[in-house]
Amino acid sequence: MRRYSVFAIAREAMRAHKGWDQQWTSPEPRSSYDVIIVGAGGHGLGAAYYLAKEHGITNIAVIEKGWLGGGNTGRNTTIIRSNYLYEESMDIYEHSLKLWEGLSQDLNYNTMYSPRGVMMLSHNIHDQQSFKRHINANRLYGIDNEWLTPEQAKAFVPVLDIAKTARYPINGAALQRRGGTARHDAVAWGYARAAADRGVHIIQNCEVTGIRRGPAGEVQGVETSRGFIGAKKIGVSAAGHSSVVMEMAGVRVPLHSNPLQALVSEPLKPIFPCVVMSNTVHAYISQSDKGELVIGAGTDQYNSYSQTGGLQIITHTLDAICELFPIFRRVKMMRQWGGITDNTPDRSPIQGVTPVPGLFVNCGWGTGGFKATPGSANLFAHLIARGEPHRLAAGLNLDRFRTGRLIDEAAAAAVAH
Amino acid sequence: MLLIHCPYCEEDRSELEFRWAGEAHIARPENISAISDEEFAEYFFLRNNEKGLTYERWRHIHGCGRFFNAARDTVSDKFLMTYKAGLPKQPIPSEVKAEAIAEEKTVETWEATEGDAR
Numbered sequence: 001m002r003r004y005s006v007f008a009i010a011r012e013a014m015r016a017h018k019g020w021d022q023q024w025t026s027p028e029p030r031s032s033y034d035v036i037i038v039g040a041g042g043h044g045l046g047a048a049y050y051l052a053k054e055h056g057i058t059n060i061a062v063i064e065k066g067w068l069g070g071g072n073t074g075r076n077t078t079i080i081r082s083n084y085l086y087e088e089s090m091d092i093y094e095h096s097l098k099l100w101e102g103l104s105q106d107l108n109y110n111t112m113y114s115p116r117g118v119m120m121l122s123h124n125i126h127d128q129q130s131f132k133r134h135i136n137a138n139r140l141y142g143i144d145n146e147w148l149t150p151e152q153a154k155a156f157v158p159v160l161d162i163a164k165t166a167r168y169p170i171n172g173a174a175l176q177r178r179g180g181t182a183r184h185d186a187v188a189w190g191y192a193r194a195a196a197d198r199g200v201h202i203i204q205n206c207e208v209t210g211i212r213r214g215p216a217g218e219v220q221g222v223e224t225s226r227g228f229i230g231a232k233k234i235g236v237s238a239a240g241h242s243s244v245v246m247e248m249a250g251v252r253v254p255l256h257s258n259p260l261q262a263l264v265s266e267p268l269k270p271i272f273p274c275v276v277m278s279n280t281v282h283a284y285i286s287q288s289d290k291g292e293l294v295i296g297a298g299t300d301q302y303n304s305y306s307q308t309g310g311l312q313i314i315t316h317t318l319d320a321i322c323e324l325f326p327i328f329r330r331v332k333m334m335r336q337w338g339g340i341t342d343n344t345p346d347r348s349p350i351q352g353v354t355p356v357p358g359l360f361v362n363c364g365w366g367t368g369g370f371k372a373t374p375g376s377a378n379l380f381a382h383l384i385a386r387g388e389p390h391r392l393a394a395g396l397n398l399d400r401f402r403t404g405r406l407i408d409e410a411a412a413a414a415v416a417h
Numbered sequence: 418m419l420l421i422h423c424p425y426c427e428e429d430r431s432e433l434e435f436r437w438a439g440e441a442h443i444a445r446p447e448n449i450s451a452i453s454d455e456e457f458a459e460y461f462f463l464r465n466n467e468k469g470l471t472y473e474r475w476r477h478i479h480g481c482g483r484f485f486n487a488a489r490d491t492v493s494d495k496f497l498m499t500y501k502a503g504l505p506k507q508p509i510p511s512e513v514k515a516e517a518i519a520e521e522k523t524v525e526t527w528e529a530t531e532g533d534a535r
Contacts, residue, residue, distance in 0.1 A: 243466035254462040257491075301437040302419075304491050305468045310418045312433065345462050402458040 001197035003108050023189060024196035029203050032230030033061045035384055036222055037237055038208050038245055040064030041073040042184075043362055043369065044237035045191035045202070046377025047384065049107075052198035054378075055385035060200045061231070063224060065207040065241075069188025072239045075307075075339030076370040077262050077284060077296040079275050081118040081179035083138050083145045088395035088407045089348060090141050095392050096375025097178060103374055109190030111182050112289065117274035118179030119153060121324070122172045127280060131174040138176075148173045157276060159327050167323050168281050181275060181286055187373055211249040211359070219249065219358040235360045235384045240305065240340025242363035249356050253363060254401050255342045258299040259309035260367050263336040265328075267291030281320035293331065295321060299341060299367060309338040341366050345401070347410035351380060352389055352397035360384050361398065423477045424485050424499045430477070438474035440464045441486040442506050467491060472506055475499070 002008065002021055012019055035051060037044045040062045051057045062068075080100055082093035104111045122128045131147070138145040150162040153173040162170050192202055203226075210223035211234065221230035238245045240257045272287035284296040297317035300309050314336060322329045344350060344364040349372070351362045362380045365372060379393040389397065400406055419432040446452050446460055465471065471491050476484045487499040488509055497513050 241468070244468050252459075252463045254458075254464065255466050256464065257466055257468075302473070302489075302494075303466060303471060304494055306492060306494050308494075310432065312418045401462045402454045404454075 001108075001193065004110075023193040024202055026204060027201050029061060029063075029201065029206070029224075029226060029229050031228075032221065033201070034059040034231065035233045035235065036060070036229060036231040037062045037235045037384075038222065039071070039236065039238040039241075040068035040188075040192070040202055040204065041071050041237065041239060042069065042187045042191060042373035043073075043239075043365075043376050043380065044235070045069075045188055045195055046373055047235060047237060047362070047380040048200045048202075049191045049195040049198070050378045050381035051385055052195060052200055055381060057385060058199040060195075061229065062195070062200060062202050063206050063208055063222065063229070064202070064204045067204050068192050068202060069185055072339040072341065072369060073184055073188045073373075075262065075337055076184060077286070077294050078181045078184045078288075078370055079118060079179070079277075079284065079286065079296075079368075080113070080115075080182060080371040081176050081275075082143055082371070083118070083120075083134055083174065083176045083179070084409060085134050085137055086348075086407050086409060087141065089409055090138065090143060091392040092349075092375050092379065092396065093372060094141075094143055094375075095378070096372045099374035099378060100182065101178075103182075103187075103190070107190040107194045109186060109193060111186045111190055113180065113182040114289075115178050115180040116286075117156070117175055117177045119148070119156065119274055119276045120174045121153070121170050121276060121278040121280075122174070123168045123170060123278065123280040125171075128172055131172070135174055143176075144178055145174055145176045148175050157272070157274060159271060159325050160276070161324060161326055168278075168320075170324075179275065181288075183289075184370060187370075191377070208245060208248070211245075213249065213356065217356060219356060231358075233358050233360070233384055235362065235380060237362040237380065239363065239365070239369065240342050242342050242361070246354075246361060246363075249354070249359055251354050251356055251359070251361075253350060253361065253398065254345055255364055256303050257305055257340050257342055258302070259304050259306055259338040260299045260341045261297040261309040261314050261336060261338045263295050263297070263314055263333050264288070265293040265295070265331045266334050268293065268331065271327075276324070278320065278324065281323065283317045283320040283324065285321055285325070292334065293328065295333075299343070305340055307338045307340055341369075343367070345410070346406040346408045348407035349376070349396055350398050351376065351383065351393050352399070353383070353387070354398060419494060419496070421475060421487070421496060422499050423480055423483075424501050425481045425483050426477065430480060434477060434479040436476045436478045438476050438484060441472040441474045470497070470509070474502070 082097040135145045207225045208222045212220045275286040277284040297314045343366040350364040379390045382390040484502045488497040
């Protein structure tokens, strides 16, 4: 792999940019691999990269039904933060945030991670108590998070309306300054390039149609639209389709797949300096480096794989955005899309071993998987290589629904689920 | 927004009047204190999450207030049928299946049939 650098740009500028090579190859699948990962999103590609980099396993295939980064990796609102309430959540999201901070250098790929701050608006006394509880829990755990008065919030985001006469008046905000955004496609591309460079096969347009198991129940490989591919270890990282893939191995996972929508506006001059989220009115917004306002809406109430979502959901969100930021009332929205999120009953992810020997699962990231990409991938690689979870991900096991040791971020949610 | 037929009101109404209420035809074990942790997890947490035909409950919360069952395609979001609570799982009539395929899985929305477009 040729390294990207300022010298490479200068050299190519002299040669009419004819010397750039392909970022990753599209090899024919081998008959078998040491590890197969199902799903070439950020989590799956990242796991392959860390398996190769940190665990010395390079005979890996990442199998993808569509194109890499074409699922939720390419459909989210790119928000990164780690201000969760419970230790199990803080462990993994903070691990992830720390990896974000050095990810561009590690991958030699500009992921455009921008720690511009994530602000959560409080509209009532319940919000205020809940956010202060989060802030205290975070700070005791060594994670930055601070309380702002409405005036301080306004100073941070000048376009915010803090009038007491507003429909949903703001009585304060929680701010995590290290939170922010990153370029979602670049994360998938960066991991794909770095993984391919270490010998990982990325096999796109290849749908997994079955998981073959041996006499003792252990996995032997996957049936795909391009034939059987063998492997002793399979990691499933299939986001909204995790239930479908796990069912092929006879494993039921407690997931609901729901559409979650986002939309972007026409490009504007820089006006919005951070990410603002509001639980109560259910809206979140940031501005991309291209200038578009990136707005996230809620999930539909029913199970669906439609990747669209109802119009009333985004209408509701835009009502809220117009209330909070009256200056945006005449901004035109350009595109809208939906992704399929996989939600668990306690709204915390599942990463761990399964009852099937050799089969590992990474799913249930629900509406917040993007921020976790590096951390989740890193710990999933550890799980696959060692056969047991890393300390930081030990609480995320599938068994918690039997033991009752839930990580109930649903009740404690810092975001509106 | 979905257009949903309430089998009690016998009317097609917008999704705003309804609440989704999870998978249909799940019976609470009568000996709940005697069942194992595995069985309880199965009953309490594990749900079908089909890609395709699913049987689910809805509640007409801003209408008659009653629960009913529905068969829906989770890829197109099209309702194949709704029926009253308490009835056993209903097979999909063959003409409904044929019609769903013929419509090439277009989504029937409230906006198209009741809203401004009408």
